[in-house]
Amino acid sequence: MAINRKDLLGIADLSADEISEILSTADAFKEVMQRPIRKVPTLRGKTVINFFVEASTRTRTSFELAAKYLSADVVNMSASSSSLVKGETLVDTALTLQALNPRVLIIRHNAPGSAHLMASTMQCSIVNAGDGQREHPTQALLDLFTMREATGRIEGLNVAIVGDILHSRVARSNILALTKMGAKVTLVGPKTLIPPFIEAYGVKVSHDLADVVPQADIIMALRIQWERIQENLLPSIREYSTRFCLNEKTLKHAKKTVKIMHPGPMNRGVEISPAVADGPRSLITDQVRNGLIVRMAILFLLSGGHHGELEN
Numbered sequence: 001m002a003i004n005r006k007d008l009l010g011i012a013d014l015s016a017d018e019i020s021e022i023l024s025t026a027d028a029f030k031e032v033m034q035r036p037i038r039k040v041p042t043l044r045g046k047t048v049i050n051f052f053v054e055a056s057t058r059t060r061t062s063f064e065l066a067a068k069y070l071s072a073d074v075v076n077m078s079a080s081s082s083s084l085v086k087g088e089t090l091v092d093t094a095l096t097l098q099a100l101n102p103r104v105l106i107i108r109h110n111a112p113g114s115a116h117l118m119a120s121t122m123q124c125s126i127v128n129a130g131d132g133q134r135e136h137p138t139q140a141l142l143d144l145f146t147m148r149e150a151t152g153r154i155e156g157l158n159v160a161i162v163g164d165i166l167h168s169r170v171a172r173s174n175i176l177a178l179t180k181m182g183a184k185v186t187l188v189g190p191k192t193l194i195p196p197f198i199e200a201y202g203v204k205v206s207h208d209l210a211d212v213v214p215q216a217d218i219i220m221a222l223r224i225q226w227e228r229i230q231e232n233l234l235p236s237i238r239e240y241s242t243r244f245c246l247n248e249k250t251l252k253h254a255k256k257t258v259k260i261m262h263p264g265p266m267n268r269g270v271e272i273s274p275a276v277a278d279g280p281r282s283l284i285t286d287q288v289r290n291g292l293i294v295r296m297a298i299l300f301l302l303s304g305g306h307h308g309e310l311e312n
């Protein structure tokens, strides 16, 4: 099956079948990456623009590598190196870039809906690499790939997401993806960092990490998104860490098989201890590694590929 869509703007738009197709295609790319020649010709002669208006290490680097492994010509742009700093609007930037005829544009921006604006202005495929606190679909897809690789399934998994859910695009995309694929999601954090009425998305809410840890197959820590917090939502970081940091003490009653995840960047000692982040239960490095193949799969499928083509 091919993915019959121009853009990847959010998990909200994807069906369970499309998510499965992306994960299966990423499986095929995992095998491609073991070959002596790791390049495939899908995007030969085509241009991919990596347009990051907001900071990124993981997403930006893995999209650049993914496009290069698919043989694309890659252009990297940041806000500071674009004419946005001279007052050009995002729509004018989109029209200017479209005139250069790219095949795909990947955008990260602090404004929710920015990827949708690019998609309605440009004829090329648009991939949302994070738009404000709305969605980060490729992070959720690589998270699902990593959970499935580590546990053999997604359906029926008990996944706890701990931290600043209110400001997190990673939480939003993971909630949508995990519930579509049949996982059971519990959100854990202080009341001020959990959106009201979020249970309507088919998730449970807890303010007590100790209640949730023993049932969890996967525990995902999220950082506090200070750059998006306007008011005083926490009495103190110290109190927050005592209640919600993943460490040997708070994980004492976890299953022996529990897996720990974090999308990064981490604030060690705040939401996760160094011993847990670097310990044997951690999938954090696998998440980064899988980001590359999942993003290759997304660029490949949006360019009309289907994973049968990748078989020897």
Ligand code: CP
Binding pocket: 055, 056, 057, 058, 059, 060, 130, 139, 263, 264, 265
């Ligand atoms: N998880 C994530 O999006 O990381 P970066 O901000 O480094 O891309």
